[in-house]
Amino acid sequence: MALLEIAGISKRFGATAAVDDVSLSIERGAFYALLGPSGCGKTTLLRMIAGLDAPDGGRIVVDGTDVTRLPPYERPVNMMFQSYALFPHMDVARNIAFGLRQERMDGRRIAARVEEMLALVQMAGYERRRPHQLSGGQRQRVALARALAKLPKLLLLDEPLAALDRRLRAETRLELIGIQQRVGITFLVVTHDQEEALSMASRVAVMNRGRLAQTGTPAEIYERPASRFVADFVGEMNLFEGELTAGFNCLALAARSLGRQVPLPPGTKLPEGGAAALAVRPEKMVLSDVRPAGFAIAAAVSSISYLGGGSMIHFTTERGMLLKAYVPGAASDHLRRGMAVWASWPLEAGVVLTQ
Amino acid sequence: MTGLGRIGRLMLIGAPFLWLALFFLLPLLIVVKISLAESKIGIPPYTPLLANGSKGLEWRGTLANYVLIATDSLYLRAYLGSIGNAALATALCLVIGYPIAYAIARSPSVRRQLLLFLVIMPFWTSFLIRVYAWIAILEPQGLLNQLLIALGLVTAPLPLLNNQFSVQLGLVYSYLPFMILPLYGSLSRLDQSLVEAAADLGARPLQAFLGVILPLTLPGIAAGSLLVLIPAAGEFVIPDLLGGPGTLMIGKVLWDEFFNNRDWPVAAAVAVVLVAALALPLLAAQRFLEREHAA
Ligand SMILES: Nc1ncnc2c1ncn2[C@@H]1O[C@H](COP(=O)(O)OP(=O)(O)OP(=O)(O)O)[C@@H](O)[C@H]1O
């Protein structure tokens, strides 16, 4: 059975539906990421799981126990706050021990657990410091240690890396994965950074305007987005909007912005006449100087951004549609702004979206 | 060196000191001076500290007034009565004021403004008039007794006035806003996510209050307590108007010495001892607040 079951949970703040009928199930031991743009209700959902906000409707079940009506202090769940919320009047050791003291754990066991947690987050030796004497990254570690100290069944992390600079964030991301594997606690991490979600999590849920847009493994989310929103929000994407029409021996899309038909992946089965979008990742795009056999779009290079391992080529079609292609390594070296190119992609790399 | 010159800076730093010297230190020194003199009939009604004697200018100051205060148990009892009454009133103000300040700090912004306004509204009426109003409410034929009798809750009027009860009521009523306002300041600055973090870590409401809210609002508690304790200990009007024969408070003793006995030196000595006694908690609080601030 899943560790966390959320069924039809909703929360309104006045006229805004912060969380709207969300159902979710998280397996034991998962590193689960909740991804979505700012204001989509991620924090609100997390706060309802922690018991800090009461849902308007729905049920939350943790490890087989319905906790929907339980106060936060009776839930087997701990949270790492977006602002860390470290107690300023307590030193690091007392911050970490706070939750254990509430359980009236024996003093020697508390000291041992605190030591263990500090070692886990590589903060040994900082016991006597107050939060204001720590750097942002150190505070983040202490907040993590404090939330982990009670060994909760489920750890909620609200944007745990948001306050860190880029370098530290990448490092800490790896540490977080390592820590999660060592303690074996189920993690639910909120983030609005899609790269972070895809790289850390074993499963990802994408939220949009209070609703769940898609759940799946990072690869599923990336390779087979279920809607235009997910396709656009997660990673870079070329989206062709249009109408489904009968093409040459298979279904095709009459793409409005191109003014022509685009072939769909073989085997696409959808009724003719409906509106749909075809999504193609930039790295699936193939640029060539000469017209290839089969389907291709004529375009002109409008800009080239060097990204280190490769380049992102922006190009414009004859009708003015802006598209992008990721070209690895040195394959783009001969390209110049204004050059005419032919863009195509393997047909099975496209994803048809109707939502 | 920018903007202000040397003199400008000196004036800027010196202004508060000058203010304190003029309006606090100088009057205090005058009071100390009078306390060392002897009472006499005339204007001013006390002897000079320096006078021409056989060997020129002679020191005529005396500690007799302080000896009197130390030996006559009336004064000690009055000091203890004042400090006891003030301490009790401070404790009551804290217990009553804390939940009020908490509720104000947690209420939505529009209502918060209204509630704060209500807290300070009594200051629009003269303090003396408000204390007189309590006499009208508490006296045997007063509003409260009439109401209780009309409701049939009591048959004879309750002795509500001129006793320990009415003094405490007057003190708490008068000084409650001085407790609420600094507490409100502390509580409204308290980061709510800290309270939520405590609950999340398993602290029940009482534990979260004792472990997080209370320690983080200690500066407000200290400030509010001093603002109540110090004026309440020197209070004269309330024990005089609302107190009974058993009410012994130093403010009233001071008044009697000054106006009834016209013994300025003893009155001045009583005042100096009171200031010294009240400076102790003030210094203690100051040290505590400094430590909190440094942390
Ligand atoms: N206490 C509140 N009162 C009123 N509206 C609220 C409250 N909390 C959240 N909201 C609204 O609910 C919506 C969801 O907010 P939430 O904080 O859950 O977003 P989020 O996904 O965590 O965003 P971010 O990535 O910026 O942290 C927002 O529109 C927000 O304005």
Ligand SMILES: [Mg+2]
């Ligand atoms: Mg948030």
